Amino acid sequence: MRELKILIVLIAFTAVTYWGIEPYAHHVMHPHTEAPDYAFSDLEEFHVVGDAKAGKELFAMNCQACHSLSSDDILPPMGHADLVAAYGVYPPDLSTAGDLYDTKFLANFIKNPANTAFDSIFKKHKEEELAKAKALAKSDEEVAKLQHSFEKTIEGYLAKTKISMPGFDYLSDQEIANIIAYMKAVKKETTPREATAQACGRCHSVNYGDLTENSSRDQLVGYLGSFPPDLSQMIKSKGDEYLHKFINDPQKQLLGTAMPRVGLTEDAEKKIVQYLEEVGDAKKDERNTLGVYVLIFMVIMAVFAYFFKVNVFKEVH
Amino acid sequence: MEIKKSANVGEWLDQRLGTTMLAKVLMTEYWIPKNINFLWAFGVVLMTLFALLVISGMFLLMYYKPDTALAFNSVNYTIMQEVAYGWLFRHIHAVAASVVFLVIYIHMLTGIYYGSYKSGREMIWISGMLLFVTFSAEGFSGYMLPWGQMSYWAAQVITNLFGAIPFIGPDLVIWIRGDYVVSDATLTRFFALHVFILPLIIMGIIGLHFYSLRIPHVNNQEGEEVDFEAEARKYKAGEKKKAKVIPFWPVFLSKDIFVLSVFLVFFFYLVFFHYGFAMDPINFIPADSMKTPPHIYPEWYFLWSYEVLRGFFFSADLGLIAFGIANVIFFLMPWLDRDPAVKPAAKRPYFFIWFWVLIVDLIGLTIWGKLPPTGVNAYIGFVFSILFLALFIILPMISKAERNGGAK
Numbered sequence: 001m002r003e004l005k006i007l008i009v010l011i012a013f014t015a016v017t018y019w020g021i022e023p024y025a026h027h028v029m030h031p032h033t034e035a036p037d038y039a040f041s042d043l044e045e046f047h048v049v050g051d052a053k054a055g056k057e058l059f060a061m062n063c064q065a066c067h068s069l070s071s072d073d074i075l076p077p078m079g080h081a082d083l084v085a086a087y088g089v090y091p092p093d094l095s096t097a098g099d100l101y102d103t104k105f106l107a108n109f110i111k112n113p114a115n116t117a118f119d120s121i122f123k124k125h126k127e128e129e130l131a132k133a134k135a136l137a138k139s140d141e142e143v144a145k146l147q148h149s150f151e152k153t154i155e156g157y158l159a160k161t162k163i164s165m166p167g168f169d170y171l172s173d174q175e176i177a178n179i180i181a182y183m184k185a186v187k188k189e190t191t192p193r194e195a196t197a198q199a200c201g202r203c204h205s206v207n208y209g210d211l212t213e214n215s216s217r218d219q220l221v222g223y224l225g226s227f228p229p230d231l232s233q234m235i236k237s238k239g240d241e242y243l244h245k246f247i248n249d250p251q252k253q254l255l256g257t258a259m260p261r262v263g264l265t266e267d268a269e270k271k272i273v274q275y276l277e278e279v280g281d282a283k284k285d286e287r288n289t290l291g292v293y294v295l296i297f298m299v300i301m302a303v304f305a306y307f308f309k310v311n312v313f314k315e316v317h
Numbered sequence: 318m319e320i321k322k323s324a325n326v327g328e329w330l331d332q333r334l335g336t337t338m339l340a341k342v343l344m345t346e347y348w349i350p351k352n353i354n355f356l357w358a359f360g361v362v363l364m365t366l367f368a369l370l371v372i373s374g375m376f377l378l379m380y381y382k383p384d385t386a387l388a389f390n391s392v393n394y395t396i397m398q399e400v401a402y403g404w405l406f407r408h409i410h411a412v413a414a415s416v417v418f419l420v421i422y423i424h425m426l427t428g429i430y431y432g433s434y435k436s437g438r439e440m441i442w443i444s445g446m447l448l449f450v451t452f453s454a455e456g457f458s459g460y461m462l463p464w465g466q467m468s469y470w471a472a473q474v475i476t477n478l479f480g481a482i483p484f485i486g487p488d489l490v491i492w493i494r495g496d497y498v499v500s501d502a503t504l505t506r507f508f509a510l511h512v513f514i515l516p517l518i519i520m521g522i523i524g525l526h527f528y529s530l531r532i533p534h535v536n537n538q539e540g541e542e543v544d545f546e547a548e549a550r551k552y553k554a555g556e557k558k559k560a561k562v563i564p565f566w567p568v569f570l571s572k573d574i575f576v577l578s579v580f581l582v583f584f585f586y587l588v589f590f591h592y593g594f595a596m597d598p599i600n601f602i603p604a605d606s607m608k609t610p611p612h613i614y615p616e617w618y619f620l621w622s623y624e625v626l627r628g629f630f631f632s633a634d635l636g637l638i639a640f641g642i643a644n645v646i647f648f649l650m651p652w653l654d655r656d657p658a659v660k661p662a663a664k665r666p667y668f669f670i671w672f673w674v675l676i677v678d679l680i681g682l683t684i685w686g687k688l689p690p691t692g693v694n695a696y697i698g699f700v701f702s703i704l705f706l707a708l709f710i711i712l713p714m715i716s717k718a719e720r721n722g723g724a725k
Contacts, residue, residue, distance in 0.1 A: 003354050010423065013676065020684030021617045022594050028688055029612050208394055229602070233393055237601035283397070283404045290405070291589025298585055302578035305571075312571040316351065316557045 036248035038266045042120050043108040048177045055182025058175055062168060063094070071095035072186040080214075087164045089202070089223050090215055096198045098180070098187030105263030106183075107176050112167040117260035121251045122157055126150060129255075163260070192275035195268055200231060203259075208232035209279035224258040235273070235280035243273050344566035348549050350537035351563050356427040357535070358576035359420055365577055366417045366584075367523070371516065373410040376403070381462065383508035385501045388464035389603045408588045408596075414456055415595035416584060418618035421449055422679075429650065430672055432540055432659045437533040439651045444526040446648045451519045453619070458511040460616060461504060465600030470613045472499045472507075478626075481637045498606065540659035612689060620686030621679050627686070628702025630695045639702060646709050653712045656720040667715040671708060678704050 059069070066083070068076040070093055076083065084090050097106065108116040130150045137143045168176070190198065197211050203220055205213045207230050213220065221227050234243060245252065247269055250259040264272070277284070323329035330336045349357075380400055382391040396403035425445065428434055434442035457475065461468045476493050480486040495502030534545055543561050552560035563569055587595070594617070599610050615623050625643040629636035646653075654668075662669045678701055685698040 006354060006356060013680065014419065017617075017680050017683055018594070020680070021620065021687045024684070025687040207390075208398065233601040236393075237598045239598065287404065287408075287589055291585070294585050294589065295582060298578065298582045302575065302582060305575040305578040309571040309575040312567050316560075316563055316568055 030242075033245055033252060036244050036266075036269075038102070038248065038269075040102060040105050040108075040263065042124050043104055043116060044111075046104065046107045046173050046177055048174050050174075050177030050179070050181025050184075052178070052181040052185035054175075055178035055180070055185075058171070058179045059182055062171070063179065066091040066165075068093045069095055069183075069186065071188040084215060084219055089164055089219065091165070092198065092202060094183055095186070095188040096190050096194065098184035099190055100195060100199055100265065100268040101263045102265050103180055103184075105261075106180050107173075109263060110168050110171070110176050110179065112169060113163045113165045114161075114167070116263070118162050118251070119158055121249055121261055122255070123154055125251050125255055126153060157256075162258075190268075190271065192271040192278065195271040196231075196275045199262055199264060199268065199272060203228040204231045206231045206276070206279055208282075209275070226258065228259070231276060231280075233280050235276045240273050240277065243276065244269060247272065345564050346549070346553075347565040348545050348552075348562040349535050349565055349569045350541075350543050351561055352537040352539060352541065353535070354538055355572070355576050356423070358573040359424045359427065361570070361573040362577055362580050363417065363420050363424060364523075365581075366413050366420060367519070369409055369413045370417065373406040373413065374512065374516075376406040377410055378512055383462070383505050385464060385504055385604070388462060388504065392463045393601065405588075408592050411595040412584065412588045412592050414459060415616065415618070416587065417452065418456070421452065422618075425449065425647070426676065429675075430662045431536055431538060432654070432661065433536040434651045435654060436657055436659050438536065438659075440529040441526065441533065442651055443648060444522055444529050447522050448519065448526060449647075450644075451515055451522060455511060455515045455519065456616060456618065458507040458515065461507045462511065463600055464504065464604045465597075466602040466604055466608070466610050467597050467600040467613070469499060469604035469606065470610055471615055472503065474613055475615070476503070478637065478640075481633065536659065538661060540661055540664075542659075614687050617683065617687070620684075621682035624682040624686030624698050625702045625705055627690050628682075628698040630690060630699065639706060642709075643705065649709075653709060653716075655713050655717040658720070665716075665719055667719050671712060671715060674704070675708055678708065 056072075059074075063069075064074060065077060066087065068074055072095075076093070078086075080090060101109075105116065127150075130146060133146050134143050137146060171179075193209065193211070196206060196209075200206075201211055201214055203213055203215070203224065205211060209232065213228070215223075217227060238246065242253070246254070247262070247264060249261055250257050251261070320332055323332060327336070377396060380391060380396050380403065382388055392407070396407055398404070428442060428445070457471075461472045476490055476499065479493060480490045482489060491497060493503075494500070495506055534543070537543065541561075545562060548560045548562040552562055552564070597616075602610075614620065622640060622643045626636045626640035629639055656665070656668075662672045681701045682698070682705060685694060685701060688694050690698060
C-alpha cells in the first residue's frame with residue numbers, strides 16, 4: 001500500500017505542475033475571445049432580392065474593367081503585370097466569390113470596401129478598448145484624454161488607403177443585390193485547396209502545399225507594408241480555434257493588422273482550415289492509427305511484465 | 318593461460334573476455350537492497366529514455382540540416398512529412414527530451430527524501446548532479462535546432478545572461494554566439510554540441526554515475542545499514558527469503574521492467590496523442606529576428622530557475638546572483654545537510670517539513686516562471702524566490718538541530 005500512496009502523491013504533484021504550466025498559463029496568456037461572427041453583425045442589412053440576369057449587365061458595366069469571371073467566360077482586361085502596375089495589386093477573378101463570401105459581406109464590400117474589410121471592425125474594437133479604459137480612468141481629465149486619443153486614432157486610420165477597389169456607393173441596394181445574385185448564379189464550387197488559393201493566395205503562400213502567392217514579394221510589401229507569412233505551419237502554431245476567429249475577424253486578435261476581413265462564409269472558412277490541416281499536419285491519420293496499436297502493445301507488455309515480476313519475486317518474498 | 322577448444326560460442330567468449338565473471342559482477346551478483354519501492358526503478362527509466370533519445374536522434378540527424386536557411390523546413394517538412402515515420406522519431410525525441418526532466422526531478426527528489434547523498438554516497442549525488450547539468454545543456458542546445466521563433470528568442474535571452482558576468486561578460490556572449498547576435502554560427506556550434514560533444518560527455522558521466530554506486534551500494538527506504546557481503550552469502554546459500562538483498566538480474570530488473578512498461582504506456586500516449594507541451598506552438602513559426610514573440614519562456618524544466626532569476630524583478634544583478642546560486646546549490650546538498658544519519662524524511666520531523674516546502678516552492682516557481690511577470694505575479698514570484706534561497710540557508714541549522722536531538 002505504501003507504493004500506491006507514493007504513486008498517488010507523485011501523480012498529484014505532477015498533475016498540479018502540468019495544470020499550472022499548460023492549461024492555466026495559456027488561459028492567462030491568451031484570454032478568451034468571443035466566437036467568430038459569421039453574421040457580420042456590425043454591417044448593414046440589405047433587404048432586397050437580387051436578379052441574376054440584371055446583375056450580369058451591371059457586372060459588365062461596373063466590375064469587368066478590373067475583374068475577370070472565368071466561370072462565365074469573362075476574361076481579364078489586361079495581362080497580370082499590367083493589372084498590378086495599374087492597381088498596385090492583382091484584382092481577383094470572381095468565379096468563386098459567390099461560393100466563398102457571405103452575401104451580406106459582399107453587398108457591404110461593393111458599397112464601401114475599406115469600411116467593410118477594415119474600418120468598421122477596427123472602430124468597433126477600438127470602441128471596446130476605449131470603454132474598458134474609461135471604466136478604469138480615475139479622473140474626468142483622463143477620460144477626455146482617452147476620448148481625444150481615440151478620435152485621433154480613428155481619424156488616422158480612416159485616412160489610410162487600405163484597398164485599391166473604389167466604393168460603388170452610387171449603385172442602389174437593388175443593383176448591388178443583382179450583381180451578387182449574378183455571381184452566385186455562375187459560381188464555381190471550390191475544393192479546400194482552391195478555396196485557400198482564392199481567398200488567401202493573393203497575399204499568402206502555402207509552400208508545403210505548393211501554393212505560391214500570386215504577386216511578387218516587392219508588390220506585397222509595397223501594398224501591405226510587410227510581407228505576409230507563409231501558411232504551411234499555421235495549423236500548428238495557431239491551432240484551428242484561433243485560425244477560425246482570426247480569419248473571421250483579424251482585427252479582433254491583432255488590432256491594426258494589415259490583413260483585411262475577407263468575409264468568408266462559415267463553410268468556406270472550414271474548408272480553408274481543413275486544407276491548412278491537411279498540409280500542415282499531413283501525418284495526423286497515420287499518427288492516430290499507429291498510436292492505438294503501440295498503446296495496445298505496451299499494455300500487453302505491461303501485463304506480461306507484471307506476471308514475470310510476480311513469478312521472480314515469489315522466491316524472495 | 319591455456320585456451321581450450323570451446324564447445325559453444327559462450328565458452329569461446331568466456332575464455333577470451335571472461336563473460337561469466339562479467340555477468341556476475343554486473344548482473345547476477347550485483348546486490349541491491351530488498352527494502353525499496355518503485356521509486357528505485359527510475360534510474361532504469363532514465364537510462365531507457367536516454368537510449369530512446371539517442372536512437373531517435375540518430376534518425377533525425379540523417380535528415381536535419383544545420384543551416385538557418387534550411388533548418389526549419391528540414392524539420393517541419395522533410396522530417397515531419399516526407400520521411401517515412403520521421404514524425405514518429407521527432408515526436409519521440411521531443412517528448413522524451415521533456416519527460417526525461419520530469420523523471421530526473423523525481424529521481425533527484427527521491428535521493429533527497431531518503432538522504433541518499435551522504436555518508437559515503439556523495440559521489441553518486443555529484444555525478445548525478447553533473448548529469449542534470451549536462452542534460453540541461455543538451456536540452457537547451459537541442460531546442461535551438463528547429464530554428465523556430467522560440468528557438469531563436471530563447472537562445473537570444475539565455476546567451477545574453479552571460480553578458481552580466483563581471484569583466485568578461487560581453488566578450489563571453491560573443492564567444493558563445495560566434496557572432497554579435499544569435500545567427501548561423503550559433504546554430505552550427507550548438508548543433509555540434511548537441512549531437513556529438515554533449516552526448517559523449519553525458520555517456521562518460523553515466524558510466525561514472527553507475528560506477529559510483531558500487532562501493533557505497535544503493536540506499537534503501539529505511540536508510541538501514543546493510544552488510545552486503547553477509548546478506549549476499551545468505552542469498553547464495555539459498556536463504557533468499559531471509560536475505561536483505563536481491564541480485565540486479567533477474568530480481569531487481571523484473572520489477573524495473575514492469576515499472577518501465579507502465580511508464581512507457583504513459584510515454585507513448587504522450588508521443589501520439591498529447592505532445593503539445595513538448596513542442597511549443599510558437600516554435601512552428603520560423604525564426605524572425607525582427608519580430609519578438611509577446612511571451613518568451615524557456616521549456617518547462619528550466620522555469621523554476623528562470624523564475625528565481627526573474628523573481629528579483631527590481632534588480633537584474635540580484636536576480637542573476639540568485640540564479641547562479643540556484644544552479645549550483647543542489648550540488649552542495651551532502652554538506653548543507655549537517656545530520657550524517659541516513660534516514661528518510663519521514664523520520665526527520667524538521668527535514669520532513671523542509672522537504673515538502675521545497676517541493677511546493679519548486680512547483681510554485683515553475684508555474685509562476687511561465688506566467689507573465691506583471692502585477693501581483695511579480696511579487697508572488699519574488700516570494701517564491703526568496704523562499705527558495707531561505708530554504709538552503711536554514712537547511713544546515715535544522716539538520717544540525719536534528720542531529721543533536723536525534724541522539725536520544
